Amino acid sequence: MAILELKNIRKSYFLGKEEFPVLKGLDVSFDKGDFVSILGESGGGKSTLMNIIGGLDRKYDGEVIVNGVKQADKKEKSMDEYRRDTVGFIFQSFNLVSYLSVLDNVLISLKMTDLSHKDQIKKAEELLTQVGLIEHKKKSPNQLSGGQKQRVAIARALANDPDIIIADEPTGALDSQNTRDVLEILSDIAKSGKTVIVVTHSQEVAVHGTRIVHLADGQITSDERIKTAYTTTETPREFKTKSLSFSAKSRMASQHFLHNWKQNLMIMIGVAIGLFSVMFFLGMGNGAKGYMNKMITDLANPNVPMVMKRVSVDEKKKNKDALADTQQVLGTNSEKTAISDDLIKKVEKIDHVKKVEKVFDVAPIDASVTVGKVKEAFPEIQTWSSVNTASSIKVGHKPGKNEVVIPDTLAKKWSKTNWKNIVGKTIHVDYKLVDKNGKPVSISQDLKVSGIVKGSPAQNPLTMNFASTSKTFAAKNVVSDANVIVPTIDDSHNVDKVIKKIQALKTDDKKDFVTFSLSTVLKPINTITSIVSIVLALIAGISLLVSLMMIIATTYMSVAERTKEIGILRALGARKGDIRLLFVVETVLLGLASAALGIIVAFIGEAGVNAAVSGLLDKYNIIQVSVSAVLGSVVIAIVIALFASLMPAGKAAKLNPIEALSND
Numbered sequence: 001m002a003i004l005e006l007k008n009i010r011k012s013y014f015l016g017k018e019e020f021p022v023l024k025g026l027d028v029s030f031d032k033g034d035f036v037s038i039l040g041e042s043g044g045g046k047s048t049l050m051n052i053i054g055g056l057d058r059k060y061d062g063e064v065i066v067n068g069v070k071q072a073d074k075k076e077k078s079m080d081e082y083r084r085d086t087v088g089f090i091f092q093s094f095n096l097v098s099y100l101s102v103l104d105n106v107l108i109s110l111k112m113t114d115l116s117h118k119d120q121i122k123k124a125e126e127l128l129t130q131v132g133l134i135e136h137k138k139k140s141p142n143q144l145s146g147g148q149k150q151r152v153a154i155a156r157a158l159a160n161d162p163d164i165i166i167a168d169e170p171t172g173a174l175d176s177q178n179t180r181d182v183l184e185i186l187s188d189i190a191k192s193g194k195t196v197i198v199v200t201h202s203q204e205v206a207v208h209g210t211r212i213v214h215l216a217d218g219q220i221t222s223d224e225r226i227k228t229a230y231t232t233t234e235t236p237r238e239f240k241t242k243s244l245s246f247s248a249k250s251r252m253a254s255q256h257f258l259h260n261w262k263q264n265l266m267i268m269i270g271v272a273i274g275l276f277s278v279m280f281f282l283g284m285g286n287g288a289k290g291y292m293n294k295m296i297t298d299l300a301n302p303n304v305p306m307v308m309k310r311v312s313v314d315e316k317k318k319n320k321d322a323l324a325d326t327q328q329v330l331g332t333n334s335e336k337t338a339i340s341d342d343l344i345k346k347v348e349k350i351d352h353v354k355k356v357e358k359v360f361d362v363a364p365i366d367a368s369v370t371v372g373k374v375k376e377a378f379p380e381i382q383t384w385s386s387v388n389t390a391s392s393i394k395v396g397h398k399p400g401k402n403e404v405v406i407p408d409t410l411a412k413k414w415s416k417t418n419w420k421n422i423v424g425k426t427i428h429v430d431y432k433l434v435d436k437n438g439k440p441v442s443i444s445q446d447l448k449v450s451g452i453v454k455g456s457p458a459q460n461p462l463t464m465n466f467a468s469t470s471k472t473f474a475a476k477n478v479v480s481d482a483n484v485i486v487p488t489i490d491d492s493h494n495v496d497k498v499i500k501k502i503q504a505l506k507t508d509d510k511k512d513f514v515t516f517s518l519s520t521v522l523k524p525i526n527t528i529t530s531i532v533s534i535v536l537a538l539i540a541g542i543s544l545l546v547s548l549m550m551i552i553a554t555t556y557m558s559v560a561e562r563t564k565e566i567g568i569l570r571a572l573g574a575r576k577g578d579i580r581l582l583f584v585v586e587t588v589l590l591g592l593a594s595a596a597l598g599i600i601v602a603f604i605g606e607a608g609v610n611a612a613v614s615g616l617l618d619k620y621n622i623i624q625v626s627v628s629a630v631l632g633s634v635v636i637a638i639v640i641a642l643f644a645s646l647m648p649a650g651k652a653a654k655l656n657p658i659e660a661l662s663n664d
């Protein structure tokens, strides 16, 4: 039975509206085991006929019947399957894929089968043994002679065990010895029961076969049988063909990526610089924000607000301005700023408030502190509360009964070298306050130093214990109610909520309190730092647009360079989508490699800059590249790569396989 029948095949090319008929109602059929040579004058339509037989051309009239089954729908998908399953191509110019080894070239076809990877390699090696090239399997095509290249191409054409082998001038580029070798192999293929159809101008080739068909003016003009077709007992194919798997495509993409490493490295450096800059500036923003927060929170707890009596009579004044009014009189007018227990209870009742501590913040008159032989003035007395952080104490602990925490510069007045030893020693303080009758009273106290904080007595308060200070004040008829209260809030997320409620508390329609919270000071600082670092990162990100253009341009170039390869893959049965994905995967690989490089450089830069400025910033890491910035840069790289590959990969997929194959 004929394996292939062509009935009334008509094919015309059109230039504009003008029709150029090439095949004009051609009828021919081919048997199993036949070695058919198609001869004819140049331009007679031989290649056109081969493209139809090979399933590369779908635009013709007439019927192609394969194994008794009419090629009915001629849809792209069924033609891909047909090429993969039924035909094997051999070209005059070999058409091997230059960046793949001899073995990998044969494997392309085998990757479109359901054989295991191990069996695919076994089969490829058997085929290379069959064509006498097994010892050359690791070579690249450009390390082979013309005859060897054609034998690799034959092995590749045979790999998926097709019924029909189509060869377009297979010996056209070979010397006589190689021509003889190739013809022998083609005869053997026919003897194995396959149909070999060869287009040739050479009489030597033609007489080697079993049948010679002449084509002229779009018709078969003669059909001469030289020998009977070879007969063999059919051995059924031991595998099925299938489309190229994702892993096979990924492997090919990575092979080309590595082959093209120099060009890819240049692009990677470009993209990596952009990604590095974005990560670096965001990391600098994080670091700067963190450093400023640390500086401030080392001094006081930002989640603990300070609450003071509102003295302003103007109810419309915002908290910020009313706070300034209170602060003007806070240290000196204890009557006006004293907070009664009833008011404290109001704060205690607010949701999320765990406890309320009482604090004095007073600015005494004629205040001096005597440390050993040195007497120093000091501006302010405060009492310890949760506002003060334990970490602010460099040596010692918070003040207990009749104890005081002093600034370190004062401790250094006592002893330059052994200043820490002042902890546990007693110092003397003298100051004046105004009592309840408005009369100045002198207070003189001996206090034990319990701890040392950073600062100077000219600017920093002496920090005492509330209970004992309150007692001292009461003994001198000085107002002993706190003038500051410090609520502790259960969770930092509730701070703003509680502050708002405190600001809204009223007695006789007049607001009770003003508040001061470091978190409100930190907020604008953090916002500004974030904005600056994001703007810098965005400016750096512009370079990523340049990278995007660079990848688009190089992928287009790559499609142009690899047009022939695309044609070969399509001829072997790869689908449009396979071609698209090959380019997309390779570009995504490029994106990922760029991201990896960018991340490495960002971490090196981070470590370098942090080490360089560590001395200036108390060992604080001013560059802090975050995990989200790292993950973000990977995502950006992938998105850029996908976006950049979209158009070029689409173009590659749309290439007409016939035109792609004839590309020089």
Ligand SMILES: Nc1ncnc2c1ncn2[C@@H]1O[C@H](COP(=O)(O)OP(=O)(O)OP(=O)(O)O)[C@@H](O)[C@H]1O
Residues within 6 Å of the ligand: 013, 014, 020, 022, 040, 041, 042, 043, 044, 045, 046, 047, 048, 049
């Ligand atoms: N894509 C095309 N568009 C228009 N005309 C075409 C196209 N491809 C082929 N032709 C024309 O169709 C005719 C047959 O071409 P074909 O390549 O099939 O001839 P051939 O017999 O294989 O020639 P050769 O022996 O020189 O390879 C030629 O006149 C050619 O110019």
